[in-house]
Amino acid sequence: MELTANEIALMIEEKNYSALKQKLNEENAVDISALFAELPKEVLPIAFRLLSKELAAETFVEMESGEQELLIRSFSDSELRTVIEELYYDDIVDILEEMPANMVKRILANATTETRASINTLLKYSSDSAGGIMTLEYVRLQPAMTVSQAFERIKRVGVDKETIYTCYVTDPNKKLLGVVTVKDMLLADEGKLVQDIMETNVVFAYTYEDKETVAKTFIDYGFLALPVVDNENRLVGIVTYDDAMDVISEESEEDMQIMAAITPTDTPYLRTSVFSIWKARIPWLLLLMISATFTGLIITSFENALAASVALTAFIPMLMDTGGNSGSQASVTVIRGISLDEIAFHDIFKVIWKELRVSFFCAITLAAANFVKIVLVDMLLIHNALTFSSEGFLITAVVCLTLAVTVIAAKFIGCTLPILAKRLGFDPAVMASPFITTIVDAISLLVYFFFAKAIIPGL
């Protein structure tokens, strides 16, 4: 891409509109929206007006809602009408959801009766459902059409459709009979009937189905589009692959943010305000900080043991961290397994059994490595708090035993909590590192002091 935002601003300043118009209309909507994002607010409406009708609509969809709002405010009613009529209904709904009430009102007032009716239909569905992500612009064919009649229909109605490559065959009541692709029709004889080449074994979704489930199914099949039907199996819309892909990647991002104890948002980081970032992070930090009161209480209640041997204190961070890391490995694995539909509630015992074996081997390896490390490094090399003495070896035994038990407990908790959370209707991703760490901290300390009291005489 040769054009830069500075050049656009300069050309507008020089009123060199016709050259700019030509340059802009050679670019594609995604690039233009990126350029427009860098333009000063006052020139954006001027630049936007230089786009062709179709390109203007495509660019509008790609822009951030703040810029969309700015543009709509600068539009005359007739300009607004032109843009609205070029947009797909599902895109209009997405835009409306981000707009303040008075803007929504103005947009709806400038839509045609048909557009308004379609928007209202789409707004009825929950934004988390198949209905909430579907579009109404699809090609519908009749079973008795020939291939060449079908192509004629596609040529007639196709220009406004979000996809023409998969067409939907329905009866007069709009009941879905089958799907047929343009490829199938191109490779068939022109005289063949649609009903003879259509695929009747159609994968579809109901309007109320969870959008994540729908997106996943449909991407697993590698479809370009999936029909959405109502309770009477009447076709009401289609989900296209780009919307499904958005759902999938939004969900991954959400998972990652929740796993890092951040309230999820889909605004790009550099465009999010400091206050918004603070608001997304602080509740979790507060909650987890307050939960750490328990670890403090446990330590306080063992103050005599700790005062008697500072060497015991020195291993607390290592024990807590290793426990936390072990637990979060298990929890993240299971959380993603659930997200990818690889792990269901009925797998819980299979998962526990697997994690118990894994944690057993991890526990042995870590305890052994830790023993070697304490003897070689702490005792012989740097003469740490631990001495090469019987007391030193007793503490080493306590540390290694605690490590082993903590790792097994951490992996057990890490793998079960996400599955239970899902079962109880919570987001399993909440049960990731920060949450698991807080629980495992307390457990590791309790185990530690239990073994210390049991093994070291006089504590």
Next chain:
Amino acid sequence: MELTANEIALMIEEKNYSALKQKLNEENAVDISALFAELPKEVLPIAFRLLSKELAAETFVEMESGEQELLIRSFSDSELRTVIEELYYDDIVDILEEMPANMVKRILANATTETRASINTLLKYSSDSAGGIMTLEYVRLQPAMTVSQAFERIKRVGVDKETIYTCYVTDPNKKLLGVVTVKDMLLADEGKLVQDIMETNVVFAYTYEDKETVAKTFIDYGFLALPVVDNENRLVGIVTYDDAMDVISEESEEDMQIMAAITPTDTPYLRTSVFSIWKARIPWLLLLMISATFTGLIITSFENALAASVALTAFIPMLMDTGGNSGSQASVTVIRGISLDEIAFHDIFKVIWKELRVSFFCAITLAAANFVKIVLVDMLLIHNALTFSSEGFLITAVVCLTLAVTVIAAKFIGCTLPILAKRLGFDPAVMASPFITTIVDAISLLVYFFFAKAIIPGL
């Protein structure tokens, strides 16, 4: 087209070669290959030899692999060489893939060193590059074809192509001139030329580009397929949306596993052996456990301070965890920002400035909340190690100050390390929670003991 297969057969029988040669060379390769498909096996090699060198190659590519094999068997070595040198490299690869092993050997033996090298290059693209995920099965059109000729070609060659909906227009050297969609062609007049409706401002990738970057760009644009070109801008393949989607979701999964200190794998959890899971997790646990030696050392070197006040020990887990959580919030945010191409190296000061402000507000909130919690809960309610005394308030001041400084330091480290890692060519995801936690643990302890010594008399 006036010529029929019967006429060709008849003219060959009559040995009317010069007239046939003239007629054939007026036709285009697509039509000729359609005619040749109907010829008796024994006359096909004769007819083929009447074609000009270039047309012969173009026709050869259009033919079915059975006919190609028949022709190659009839070729002398020098005829074979002539055809091979006229073919595009990926067409040769296409042909090779359909041929039995002895034919492949003969073709490679008759290719020039340069051609053989190119074929091998094509077969050898790194699996992490655009070349490694591209497919060679796309529809290629000539700019001077009419829409109806284009459709004829699609009908002929389309059945084996991974997508027919986006077609690629090239010159005879295969330089990419434009793309045209089946939708555009269906909505255009049949007599229109491809070059008049094709989109010439084409987004493409180079073969060597990182497959993740390619997949992301292309999904951002919402394409169904993206052309891949070599250094001379010759079209060598296309990436289709399903392959791009696979790349994206594999990458997300990888990121999440690395962030949880797990060596990434794409085997579903329940199908992974206990040993493999252990092997993916244990190196990181060991590494992080050994790193915790430093926190142990720090605690040991302050043993007098800790022995003098067990209350100080009680706050260690809370300080470490809050620091770790603050740091991992920042690191995960930045890691994903880098993955999604929202954050680049030159943004580092923007990111640091943002995180400093966010961490400042987080630090104040957490310190204030912690102060209130200590006074209300530890001092007044549960009569913890801290008493409602001047010593109690001094320790409280130390804890709150440490908390504030640790949170700011943790967020600073959390946001800078991933960017620096990326700059140095490492995977930024390594710099997530477990790694950050280990560093932040040491820092929080150092800060803690520094403030304790400075503020509490007699430590």
